[in-house]
Structure formats: structure tokens, C-alpha cells
Amino acid sequence: MTTKTAVMSFCRLLIGLALVLPSIVNGYKLRYHDESFTPDVVLRVTESSISRACSTRYSVLINGTAPGPEIRLRQGRTYWIRVYNDMETQNLTMHWHGLSMAASPFSDGSPQASQWPIAPQYFFDYELHPDVGDAGTYFYHSHIGFQAMSASGPLIIEDDDPPYQYDEERIVHLSDLFLKTDEEIETGLTTPPYVWSGETNNVLVNGQGLPLNTGARDGDNECSLATILVEPEKVYRLRFIGATALSFVSLAFQGHNNLSIIEVDGDYTQPLEVDYLQIGPGQRFSVLMRTKRREELEEDRANGINQYFLQIETRERPISVRSYAVLIYPGGSYNVSTAPANPPITLPSTALGWLDYELRPLTPNNFPTLAEVTRRVTVTITQIVNNTMVTFLQNGFPWTESFPPMPYLVALYNEEMSLFPSYESAVNNGGMDNRTRTFPAKLGEVLEIVIQMTGQGNGILNVHPFHAHGSHFYDIGSGNGTYDLVQNEERLKGTEPVRRDTTMLYRYTRSGIAGATLGWRAWRLRVTNAGVWLAHCHILQHMMMGMQTVWVFGDRNDVLRLGYPAVKGYLSYGGEAYGNSSRWPTCVHYWDDDDD
Structure with a gap:
């Protein structure tokens, strides 16, 4: 190695150390997220054609799927989630729906309020710190245009000691399917002359569903109803996530009307018995459901019932859409390629003010009088x-x-x-x-x-x-x-x-x-x-x-509690807080447990 090369290498080392070592800025740390920094979760957002409910649509995807992968975090800890915008022309942000970003203001993911969007071919590191008491059901989604129709995924904050006992849990992620592209919908809504998006073409469960019209399949695409696998004589926590773009739905399970609400929007409630749910875009509910006894299953099978449908119907729209998923017990025969010819359940019309004055917090919550x-x-x-x-x-x-x-x-x-x-x-x-x-x-x-x-x-x-x-x-x-x-x-x-x-x-x-x-x-x-x-x-x-x-x-x-030098990289589109293939980002660390 020549002297000149050695000097240059030493200088680069000093610069690297200066960037890696934490700088205390108004009580917060400024850090360089180079190759030595490992995010806890990585999400890569792309756009491509995907088949859902036997229809092909060009969509925004997270890690290649819709919905995106399930993320599980624990309360009271700090996490860094790296979001890559691998799209060629579209901007992106990611919002952590229901979590407060009060301590990490640039991590809320709202482009009209908190941050510049992530430019194409850039990435952004989001700092999340679920507070103790945040345990519950959330989801993450893009906050740009119509991207969240497909670009969303479950976000679960786990409880160290859940107040309710159950054997297992299942996620029921609800989303809409529009056959118009995001661009067509956005242009129609925001550019004269106004053109409405039309109604949803389907309500999907965990990204799956069947065409609403018999034979309405796009080419040779295969599709099926989503399955929810359960065993008899167990208690399940069902986490319902309203990730629909437009649809306000009513839903219930065939043969299982023993639902008990225990959580809404990330807060535990006293148990409230219901036989159906109403869920709007953005809302989440956890319910406990006790599955059937073996004797009940045998009796149902003797009567020709081998599976039970989750029936979903949209409400308050000009056209009501009905879709299904399937609740399956082991040992029975089932068919996920055909929806019932006639709805097995009669769901009620919209209950105005549903549960408004009936839900109660599990523990005192400092409600202001x-x-x-x-x-x-x-x-x-x-x-x-x-x-x-x-x-x-x-x-x-x-x-x-x-x-x-x-x-x-x-x-x-x-x-x-x-x-x-x-x-x-x-x-x-x-x-x-x-x-x-x-x-x-x-x-x-x-x-x-x-x-x-x-x-x-x-x-x-x-x-x-x-x-x-x-x-x-x-x-x-x-x-x-x-x-x-x-x-x-x-x-x-x-x-x-x-x-x-x-x-x-x-x-x-x-x-x-x-x-x-x-x-x-x-x-x-x-x-x-x-x-x-x-x-x-x-x-x-x-x-x-x-x-x-x-x-x-x-x-x-x-x-504006952070000084300007600390946040400089966040204040311009594609600024230093945003990384790309040739540059690592410099990020403010708001929490002091990031070395744990």
C-alpha cells in the first residue's frame, strides 16, 4: 500500500468513525446508517401485475405480495424499519396506522404533514417505539394516492402478558379490489372532469377471493377463498383489520355467533358479546371465538355441513358486494373454489351508532369529563x-x-x-x-x-x-x-x-x-x-x-424541539436522511435503547 493510499484510507476511516459515533443533538443521537447498521425489518415496495380473485391488476406490492408481510413488534422497544422504494416513477411513504410517532415526528409517513415522500430508487429508515400499553392490532400502509389499496400489511404489537387467555390467533386482513389502475382512479378524482372510481370489484380476505360473477376469470388465473384453519374446543383471538380503500362492511361466521370483542384500535376492552361486526376502513377489532365441540362437528357433518363460511357484505354503497372466506376444521371435506349459491347468513342492515355507548375500557383510561x-x-x-x-x-x-x-x-x-x-x-x-x-x-x-x-x-x-x-x-x-x-x-x-x-x-x-x-x-x-x-x-x-x-x-x-442541524437531512426531497444505491442515510435516533 502506498503512503498516499494509506493516508486516504486513514482519512476515510476517521470520517466514517465520526459519522458512526453518536452525536448528541438536543438529547437525540445523529447516526450514519452504513453497512454496519442492520434494520430490524426490511420492506421493498415494487409495482407489477398480480393476480387476485382471478383478476390481473398492475399494483403496488410490498415484498412482492398484497397484503404485505405480517410485522410483529414488542411494546417498549425501539425498532428500525427500512422501506425501499423500488418503483421507477412513483413516490412512497409508509404510515404505521394507530401508532403515535410523537417522539419520532418524521416517521409518521404522512406526506402532506410529516415527511417528504421517498423518491423512486431511494429508501428511508423509520424509527418505531411502541409504548408500553400499545399492545394490540394495527396495520401499515402507503399514504400516497391510491397505493394503500394493495400496499398494506398487518402490524401486531405483542403483549408481554395478555389480559385474556386464548390458544392461538388468526389475522383477518380485509382489502378492496379495484380493477381500474391506481393512476386511472387518481386522475379521475383529482383532474377535471371528475370521474368516480366506481365501486369495489371485490372484498378480499388476506388477499384472496373468488370472482363475484361466475366464470369471470382473467385467462387461466387460479384463485380460491381464503381459509381460516381452526381446531375444535379451542379459543381463538381473531384480529380483524379494516384495510379496505372504500368498503364499510358487515360480517359474521356461519354457525359461530359466540364472538366476544376484547380490543378495538389497539386498546383492550371489557368483553362484549356480539354475533357480527361492522368494520370501516382503518378500524381494527380483536374478538375471542370458542370453536365447536367435537360432538357438534359430528352432528353438523351428519347434516352435510363440512365447512363454515365467513360472510362479508359491503354497506352504505349504491351496490352491495358479498364475498366469503372459509372456516375449516381438520378431518372434514371442504371446497374453497366455489362460493355458496345462496348466502348462509342473513346479515343485518347498517346499525347506526353501532356499539357507540356500549364498549368499555378493560382498565381505567383517564377519560376526561x-x-x-x-x-x-x-x-x-x-x-x-x-x-x-x-x-x-x-x-x-x-x-x-x-x-x-x-x-x-x-x-x-x-x-x-x-x-x-x-x-x-x-x-x-x-x-x-x-x-x-x-x-x-x-x-x-x-x-x-x-x-x-x-x-x-x-x-x-x-x-x-x-x-x-x-x-x-x-x-x-x-x-x-x-x-x-x-x-x-x-x-x-x-x-x-x-x-x-x-x-x-x-x-x-x-x-x-x-x-x-x-x-x-x-x-x-x-x-x-x-x-x-x-x-x-x-x-x-x-x-x-x-x-x-x-x-x-x-x-x-x-x-420544533430538534435543532436545525439535526434535522437538515429530512428537510429536502431526497435529502441526506434518505439513502440510495450510492449513499447511506444519516438519521436522528430519538430513543436511547437502539444499542440493546
Whole structure:
């Protein structure tokens, strides 16, 4: 080795050590994620044709599949998940639906709020730290356009000591199948003239299903119903994940109506017996189901029943779609290539306000009383229909990919202080700062948030599953017309509202009457997690049509608590926090257990 070569090698070594060794920046560590850094999970996102339900569609896939692989993490630990955008032209983010990213603000995966998207052929390392108490059922999904229709997967936070006993568990991941491409749907919804996506072509279970029409197979593609394998005389935890793009569904098992809800949206509940579920996009439920005794199975088989169907039906759409999966016991014959000619179950119509005042937390959850509420904010949802477009507004404004021109948190860190909302203006304006189209709140406040549906002309009304990033809220119910504080307080007497992250704004009439209030959903929220957080309808089409907004929790020092040098790599598209084939990323480590 020559002297010159040795000197250059030594210099590179010094530079590498300087980057690898942690730099303390406002209590956080800045680290270089080179070849010595090993992420806990790797997700590679691609796009290609895939066959599902005997139909071929060009789709966004995670590790080559739809849904993506199941991820299991433990609460109270730090994980790094590396997400590669292996697509040629599309941007990407990944959102960890239901988990708070309060300590890792650039890891929330919302491109309109928290981070620049991952550019094609780049990758991004997400830091996740599920808190103790987060054990439950979640999922991850892209937050770009219509990608989440196929780009999603189960995310389970495991409990060290589950409060309920069961033998095994099964995941039931529900997703829609649209035969139009993502690009066709996005263009129709966001570019004049407006073209609706159409209704879902199928509701899939764990990515599987049969064509809804007999013989409607795409070429020689084979397909089958999803199977849920169980054994007799056992208790199963069934984790239902509502990863649908549009479909609000009702479902039940043939011959098994002994379901007990024990968890909703990542929070344990007191057991509540039900015989069916209603699940909207973004919602999750865990239920316990005791399987049949051997004697019951023998009796059913003597009567010609060898398998039991999970029956799924969409609700609140112009066309109802029915699909199935199969519950299978060992020893019986079964057929997964044919759906029943006649539905084995009669599922009920939509139950408006289903379980709103019936669910109870398993343990006390610090629910804020009315006396603790410091401020009430009403978010008024309006649908605007004109000759060329259909748009959703919150308090008179939409939030789309064209507003703001960069992720909101990035804009604030880039010293665009003119974009920081005025708390005083918002308070004087019912909660929204019109200049920034955001809803600010101070840490320590207790908000009562009312999402109020209103009519506009002849617009067709829909159900809206509203999801909040950043923290769980306490759901305090829903109803028709205008929110009535006194009346709802009467309803709340004797109840213990549970914490949720996605709840349903129902429709009580089919079409809008201009200016009329046509239903509400209300939450209470303790403002504790500083940051910039999206709140939006989780129907993908509605999000693209403007039904989302941003909440800013905390003052400037709270929100921008990291110094500029630490976050510099996050503040530009393709910045140093994003890696590619020729560059390792430099990342902020927010948690101190990353060497464990």
C-alpha cells in the first residue's frame, strides 16, 4: 500500500468513525446508517401485475405480495424499519396506522404533514417505539394516492402478558379490489372532469377471493377463498383489520355467533358479546371465538355441513358486494373454489351508532369529563359538487397534495414561520386558523372535537371513517342532526368511553340538503403529543378529494424541539436522511435503547 493510499484510507476511516459515533443533538443521537447498521425489518415496495380473485391488476406490492408481510413488534422497544422504494416513477411513504410517532415526528409517513415522500430508487429508515400499553392490532400502509389499496400489511404489537387467555390467533386482513389502475382512479378524482372510481370489484380476505360473477376469470388465473384453519374446543383471538380503500362492511361466521370483542384500535376492552361486526376502513377489532365441540362437528357433518363460511357484505354503497372466506376444521371435506349459491347468513342492515355507548375500557383510561374540557372545536364537513369536480371541505377549505406545497412539518423547520398557525386566530374562528388551514392546540388542553356533516345541494352523502394520527382519542358517540352537548352528556352517564383512532361518521339520509346538518361524531382528546398530525377520512378516494386536515399540537418550541442541524437531512426531497444505491442515510435516533 502506498503512503498516499494509506493516508486516504486513514482519512476515510476517521470520517466514517465520526459519522458512526453518536452525536448528541438536543438529547437525540445523529447516526450514519452504513453497512454496519442492520434494520430490524426490511420492506421493498415494487409495482407489477398480480393476480387476485382471478383478476390481473398492475399494483403496488410490498415484498412482492398484497397484503404485505405480517410485522410483529414488542411494546417498549425501539425498532428500525427500512422501506425501499423500488418503483421507477412513483413516490412512497409508509404510515404505521394507530401508532403515535410523537417522539419520532418524521416517521409518521404522512406526506402532506410529516415527511417528504421517498423518491423512486431511494429508501428511508423509520424509527418505531411502541409504548408500553400499545399492545394490540394495527396495520401499515402507503399514504400516497391510491397505493394503500394493495400496499398494506398487518402490524401486531405483542403483549408481554395478555389480559385474556386464548390458544392461538388468526389475522383477518380485509382489502378492496379495484380493477381500474391506481393512476386511472387518481386522475379521475383529482383532474377535471371528475370521474368516480366506481365501486369495489371485490372484498378480499388476506388477499384472496373468488370472482363475484361466475366464470369471470382473467385467462387461466387460479384463485380460491381464503381459509381460516381452526381446531375444535379451542379459543381463538381473531384480529380483524379494516384495510379496505372504500368498503364499510358487515360480517359474521356461519354457525359461530359466540364472538366476544376484547380490543378495538389497539386498546383492550371489557368483553362484549356480539354475533357480527361492522368494520370501516382503518378500524381494527380483536374478538375471542370458542370453536365447536367435537360432538357438534359430528352432528353438523351428519347434516352435510363440512365447512363454515365467513360472510362479508359491503354497506352504505349504491351496490352491495358479498364475498366469503372459509372456516375449516381438520378431518372434514371442504371446497374453497366455489362460493355458496345462496348466502348462509342473513346479515343485518347498517346499525347506526353501532356499539357507540356500549364498549368499555378493560382498565381505567383517564377519560376526561365535561368539566375538564377546555375548548370545543367543530370540524364542519361539506361536499362541493360542480360541473367539473367534487371536493370535500373542512370549515371551508380542502387539504390536498397541492396544499401545502411541501410537508407541513418540513415547512415549519425550514423557517417558514408564516405557516405556523395563530392560536389566537383559531380560537376566535371556531378552532381553525384559516391562513394555514390548520387546527392548533396547546399542550395540556382537553379538546372536545365535533365532526359535523352538512349538506350541499344535491350531493350524495356517504359514511366517513375518521382517523386521527398522533394519539388516540376518547370516542363519545355519534348521532343525527346537530351535536347537542346536553343530550349527549345524558347518553354518556354510566358509560366509560374507550380510546380509538378511527370511528365512523354515519349518514342518516342519502342526499344532502343545502346547509342542513346531517349527522355528527364527537371525540375528547388530551393534548399531550407535540407535533403535526393529520386527521382525515380513511376512504382513500375522499382523502384525495380533500377530506383531511392538519392539527398542530404545541407551540413552536414544542413542535420544533430538534435543532436545525439535526434535522437538515429530512428537510429536502431526497435529502441526506434518505439513502440510495450510492449513499447511506444519516438519521436522528430519538430513543436511547437502539444499542440493546
